[in-house]
Amino acid sequence: MTPVIFSSTSRLWLLRTPNTSYALRLDADDTPRHLHWGPPLTLAQAEQLSAGQPLRVSSFEGPGVGGAELPTDGGASYGVPSLQVRFADGTQAVEWQLMDDRIEGGELEIRLRDRHYPFECVLHYRVYADSDVIERWVTLRHTGTDAPIALLRTDSGCWHLPSRPDYRLTHVAGGWGHEFQLRRAPVPVAETVLTSRRGTTSHHANPWVMVDAGDATEDGGEVWSAALAWSGSWRVTVARDALGHVGWTGGFGHDGISWRLRPSEEWRTPVLAGLYSPGGFGATSRQWHEYARRHVLPRPEEVRPIVYNSWEATGFDVNEDNQKRLAGMAAALGVEMFVVDDGWFGARSSDHAGLGDWTVNPRRFPNGLGPLIAEVHRLGMRFGIWVEPEMVNPDSDLYREHPDWVLHMANRRRTTLRNQLVLNFARPDVAEWAHKWLDRLLTDYQIDFLKWDMNRAFSEAGWPDRGDDAVWLWVDHVRNVYATMDRLRADHPNLRIESCSGGGGRADFGILARTDEVWTSDNTDALDRIAIQYGYSHLYPAQTMAAWVTDTPNWLTERSVSLRFRFLVAMAGVLGIGGNLTHWTPEELRLAADMVTLYKEIRPVVQHGAQYRLAPPDAALTGVQYLAGDRSVVFVWRRTVPFEHPAVPLRLRGLDPAGAYRDEETGAVHLGAVLMAQGVLPELSEDHSGVVIRLSRV
Numbered sequence: 027m028t029p030v031i032f033s034s035t036s037r038l039w040l041l042r043t044p045n046t047s048y049a050l051r052l053d054a055d056d057t058p059r060h061l062h063w064g065p066p067l068t069l070a071q072a073e074q075l076s077a078g079q080p081l082r083v084s085s086f087e088g089p090g091v092g093g094a095e096l097p098t099d100g101g102a103s104y105g106v107p108s109l110q111v112r113f114a115d116g117t118q119a120v121e122w123q124l125m126d127d128r129i130e131g132g133e134l135e136i137r138l139r140d141r142h143y144p145f146e147c148v149l150h151y152r153v154y155a156d157s158d159v160i161e162r163w164v165t166l167r168h169t170g171t172d173a174p175i176a177l178l179r180t181d182s183g184c185w186h187l188p189s190r191p192d193y194r195l196t197h198v199a200g201g202w203g204h205e206f207q208l209r210r211a212p213v214p215v216a217e218t219v220l221t222s223r224r225g226t227t228s229h230h231a232n233p234w235v236m237v238d239a240g241d242a243t244e245d246g247g248e249v250w251s252a253a254l255a256w257s258g259s260w261r262v263t264v265a266r267d268a269l270g271h272v273g274w275t276g277g278f279g280h281d282g283i284s285w286r287l288r289p290s291e292e293w294r295t296p297v298l299a300g301l302y303s304p305g306g307f308g309a310t311s312r313q314w315h316e317y318a319r320r321h322v323l324p325r326p327e328e329v330r331p332i333v334y335n336s337w338e339a340t341g342f343d344v345n346e347d348n349q350k351r352l353a354g355m356a357a358a359l360g361v362e363m364f365v366v367d368d369g370w371f372g373a374r375s376s377d378h379a380g381l382g383d384w385t386v387n388p389r390r391f392p393n394g395l396g397p398l399i400a401e402v403h404r405l406g407m408r409f410g411i412w413v414e415p416e417m418v419n420p421d422s423d424l425y426r427e428h429p430d431w432v433l434h435m436a437n438r439r440r441t442t443l444r445n446q447l448v449l450n451f452a453r454p455d456v457a458e459w460a461h462k463w464l465d466r467l468l469t470d471y472q473i474d475f476l477k478w479d480m481n482r483a484f485s486e487a488g489w490p491d492r493g494d495d496a497v498w499l500w501v502d503h504v505r506n507v508y509a510t511m512d513r514l515r516a517d518h519p520n521l522r523i524e525s526c527s528g529g530g531g532r533a534d535f536g537i538l539a540r541t542d543e544v545w546t547s548d549n550t551d552a553l554d555r556i557a558i559q560y561g562y563s564h565l566y567p568a569q570t571m572a573a574w575v576t577d578t579p580n581w582l583t584e585r586s587v588s589l590r591f592r593f594l595v596a597m598a599g600v601l602g603i604g605g606n607l608t609h610w611t612p613e614e615l616r617l618a619a620d621m622v623t624l625y626k627e628i629r630p631v632v633q634h635g636a637q638y639r640l641a642p643p644d645a646a647l648t649g650v651q652y653l654a655g656d657r658s659v660v661f662v663w664r665r666t667v668p669f670e671h672p673a674v675p676l677r678l679r680g681l682d683p684a685g686a687y688r689d690e691e692t693g694a695v696h697l698g699a700v701l702m703a704q705g706v707l708p709e710l711s712e713d714h715s716g717v718v719i720r721l722s723r724v
């Protein structure tokens with residue numbers, strides 16, 4: 027199948043993915059306009075698509091025939107512009123002229139230039155033979171020699187939906203400790219803005235949207251979705267007008283931030299990828315998971331190791347002795363990677379001081395990290411360590427030496443959050459300094475894993491030396507974080523990185539292209555985690571979702587649930603342990619060792635299988651199923667079942683209805699058709715209990 031076709035007679039491009047098509051055409055004034063995004067079409071069929079009915083003529087409406095692929099200011103267009111520029115003479119409208127197009131394999135570039143001003147724009151599209159995800163981004167170029175061009179908004183693309191009787195928006199919202207809470211509501215006749223102005227992806231929203239016609243379910247129905255590969259400020263605007271048109275535009279940046287493009291400079295936006303699926307929310311998520319594996323994650327085939335992290339056990343009080351003791355206990359449970367968290371460096375005995383001084387604290391580790399790392403390796407585990415390269419405590423040698431290295435504005439306070447300031451990573455000297463000490467750390471010690479944390483949002487995001495160009499830091503900070511990670515990974519090929527930002531504040535396809543997993547949330551309460559994991563799973567695969575078993579009562583929610591239940595929830599992602607093992611009873615340690623053994627046995631299915639959400643996270647009985655080849659692993663969790671309200675069985679998905687499946691524990695054989703029609707209803711007599719069912723096809 028040719029992935030991209032151009033018809034010169036109808037000035038139409040057709041992009042083809044394995045199961046979908048996307049069509050656009052060039053209108054009479056050379057504006058690329060949207061035609062189709064949905065089921066597959068041939069070129070002949072696409073040529074028959076009408077561009078929509080022209081509106082009844084009114085002096086209050088534009089022509090309204092087909093949305094622009096990249097709406098700009100100019101002419102009679104009143105929707106949300108994806109691209110907004112201002113030329114030096116004040117003109118703030120764009121008029122395109124096609125230069126040419128380039129088709130190479132699955133890539134299409136449509137090259138446009140402004141009819142008058144020295145300004146070029148390339149619309150990029152990329153399709154793959156193994157995914158229905160379509161990637162889009164834009165490059166802009168100043169081709170003149172004079173004044174800069176102001177870039178007021180530079181989204182990566184605008185996506186238009188076909189006419190349907192109604193529309194519904196699905197997204198996640200939340201905050202620290204309650205990330206990824208799924209929301210689903212009708213799309214209002216308005217502009218709905220999902221955004222982060224924090225300089226980072228944020229806990230409060232995540233850069234993806236799903237829109238359906240109000241009739242999609244987990245198992246069926248058309249869903250259109252998009253995800254932005256960017257870890258800084260971002261904005262996606264979903265617009266629905268009173269005439270029924272729905273679409274969204276999205277990209278990096280946020281309101282009030284604009285850039286100046288100088289002669290011969292080029293501006294490239296991050297990828298905003300889109301996916302059409304007729305298979306409901308479940309299939310949509312599974313397709314995003316596959317896309318992540320095939321085109322985003324650096325090491326998708328890896329079986330993720332079981333981590334022990336000392337943060338909840340020892341806090342800032344890490345030292346060689348207590349870490350060795352925990353390491354010994356973790357190894358005895360079958361843990362594969364021991365991670366020392368915050369507190370190993372500088373004067374970092376609380377969050378008030380030391381951040382930025384990345385030398386091993388000699389009082390805590392008198393002989394450096396070497397003896398601990400040697401012990402961890404002797405115990406058969408790999409070694410990982412916590413870093414927070416983008417931050418500094420004002421009470422640190424680094425800040426005393428370089429007070430100008432932080433984000434700041436002249437004549438303004440420097441707002442601290444968690445007693446720290448943000449280093450201006452856009453500064454080449456800061457990025458170079460960070461790379462140098464990280465590279466040294468990885469070279470001096472055998473470190474296999476970095477937990478890269480970022481514990482606050484930007485404030486006073488200025489760079490006084492740079493005047494008007496200071497705003498570049500909003501993107502250059504992120505680009506330099508990416509470049510630092512990329513360089514470290516290239517130079518230390520076995521390195522794994524976990525993306526952490528006070529939990530799940532930096533989870534997106536931009537960071538996942540150079541990290542292996544995300545620390546999903548600082549909230550490790552198993553009941554709360556069910557909802558967090560449910561929302562997370564809408565876009566990101568389980569193999570990127572780090573989940574620890576910690577102590578009770580939970581430090582955040584003060585709730586106590588059984589150790590077994592805590593394991594059963596964490597095992598639905600990348601299992602880790604974060605409790606203080608020195609306080610666990612012998613029975614708890616035995617149970618933990620058994621659960622670790624069980625997880626090792628099922629993790630290929632959990633981490634690499636197809637994921638099916640079996641019920642909403644707040645249902646009395648909820649759960650998730652993973653399916654890989656002939657094996658399926660089903661987690662069932664009971665929340666609270668009120669008297670005389672029997673729980674609804676969980677219907678399994680994706681099995682062969684004609685097949686038979688053996689329960690690996692009981693030996694009982696169940697028919698695929700029955701498991702899917704009637705479901706499973708394990709006997710769980712207590713609230714906050716669970717079970718894992720392992721099935722293999724007979």
Ligand code: DGJ
Nearest residue numbers: 337367368526528529548
């Ligand atoms: C926030 C992280 O989410 C925690 O897991 C821990 O690493 C702390 N930072 C350390 O300061």
